[in-house]
Amino acid sequence: MRYLALLHFTEGHSRTAIATMLKVSRTSVNKWVTTYLSQGLSGLDDKPNPGRPPQLSLAQQACLKAFVQQRSLSEQVGRLMAKNISHFIQSEFGVTFKQANIYRLLNQLGFSWITTRSRHPKQSEAAQAAFKKLPNGNDP
Structure with a gap:
């Protein structure tokens, strides 16, 4: 035009x-x-539209990334959920995020929201192995 x-x-x-x-x-x-x-x-030519400024600074994003990495690899804690991340952001930085925006923020930080099968923090591998060896009524 x-x-x-x-x-x-x-x-x-x-x-x-x-x-x-x-x-x-x-x-x-x-x-x-x-x-x-x-x-x-x-x-x-069209000028680049900067969009809305991010709610978390680069330092806060780095802190959040470290928190997610540390919590996701921890064996004492169960599955890391969006509400846990939202609570961390609210308590540490005083910023409120909706759940959909948590997933978007994690994607921007380089995480994908693929979860493994949940494991209880106090589960016992030995008890599970013993349970698997129990005779089943359907076994020949």
Whole structure:
């Protein structure tokens, strides 16, 4: 649209006529033409949109990443869940996240939310092995 407006401008049409032809405001056409005259065609390219600033600083994100790594490898604690991470963020940084945003934040930090089968922290491997050796009524 911007380039079409410039084409009409270079053909000698007035800015008001260009706005009417393209069904845009005259202010937009004025801005496009002024930008073109001062910066050339590259000035009409879309500028990157920075978006909303992150709620956690880089240092806080590093602290959160260390917490997740430490807790996920710990054998004393059961499965690490989003509500645990949300509680940690709330208590440490005073920022509230919804559960969907916790998953998005973990993805940005390089984690994937694939969980293994849960294991009780106090489970006994020996008791499980003994249970597997019990005779079953269906065994031949």
